[in-house]
Amino acid sequence: MGILVQKFGGTSLADAEARERVIGHIIRERNNGYSLAVVVSAMGRKGAPYATDTLLEAGGGGLLPARERDMLMACGEIISAATLCSLLLERGIPAVALTGGAAGIRTDDHFGAARIKRIEPEHVTKHLNNGAVAIVCGFQGITDSGELTTLGRGGSDTSATALGAALQADMVDIYTDVDGILTADPRLVSEARQLSVVGYAEICNMARQGAKVIHPRAVEIAQQARIPIRVRSTFTEESGTLVTDKGEHDGSSLVKDRHVTGIAHVSGITQISVKAPNDAQDMQLHVFQTMARHHISVDFINVTPSGALYTVFDRDAQKAVELLEAAGFAPVAVPGCAKVSVIGGGMNGQPGVMARIVEALAEQGIPIMQSADSNTTIWVLVRESDMVNALRSLHAKFELHLSL
Secondary structure (H helix, E strand, O other), X not given: OOEEEEEEOHHHHOOHHHHHXXXXXXXXXXXXXXXXXXXXXXXXXXXXXXXXXXXXXXXOHHHOOHHHHHHHHOXXXXXXXXXXXXXXXXXXXXXXXXXXXXXXXXXXXXOXXXXXXXXXXXXXXXXXXXXXXXXXXXXXXXXXOOOEEEOOOOHHHHHHHHHHHHHOOOEEEEEEOOOOOEOOOOOOOOOOOEOOEEOHXXXXXXXXXXXXXXXXXXXXXXXXXXXXXXXXXXXXXXXXEEEOOOOOOOOOOOOOOOOOOXXXXXXXXXXXXXXXXXXXXXXXXXXXXXXXXXXXXXXXXXXXXXXXXXXXXXXHHHHHHHHHHHOOOOOEEEEEEEEEEEEOOOOOOOOOHHHHHHHHHHHOOOOOOEEEEOOOEEEEEEEHHHHHHHHHHHHHHOOHHHOO
């Protein structure tokens, strides 16, 4: 039998009705002949009794050292795995619950944001060969010295695709509370449409630029292992969005030939401009060393002989300005900005994409404060007050309402 990895997020396990949906997906795929490894997150979101943030608050996690905080945070996934295992056993379905460590997920010792070093899947494989559903705690692993670790943001998605790669699975299904990957945030763009197929690189870029359906770390692992991902809803039987490379899944060209795949956004950004004094030839070095020493993440960087232009998150802006002023510079900060990203594997080498972006925004009277590009993404910085109109005008200009 082929192996299928299913990952269920917190909303998929939040209550009894949702868990029944999860069991239905497991039973369906068992009936389709798959051996199943099921990766689970903690139940619910913040405020739910076993959600990770709730456990941290209840356990005084803010005061705990990183090692002990990981022990506390890992409890939510353990509760999910044990609960789901019990429900399957009640229905006569063989199942076993495994911590990340028991499933062979070996990590470094960077508590709170550990990286997977390797996976030793023999224990999971043994249970699959015996006909059991292997329920694995996502978001966690174990060091070579036996310390429990958590994987940080996107950890359960990463657990699922890494386990899929180690098991040489046919597919990794990521179940969530949406029907798939959309061309834009439907809360802001009413004409956003679900994508039937999207490439690894495109969805990685969409995730990095604000789309939150799947974490880019997870996609990168799947891409390296050539394992397709489906992003699906727990609450329907729809097939969702297939993430794969063009033509790889069945020899046909599955990914549509479109210049732009989707529009993403990140808000809460401050633009900082620093001009170089005449006698400060190494000004740029001092500016970015200062940001690095104080762990301030910088983005949207433009460096010229006359100065530096970059962005930070609004939450870091005041500290960044104070540090620059203390170093003798006169920074100009513009808070309340947003980065809007136009993403598509088909734009590389295609004339006119930037012209259409400028046209779409000019038609709405939206000034572009800054821009940058890569092979698959063009970024523009706009005022946050203009962000929604920018998203809608770009979505319409590239006719993404026609993307299915």
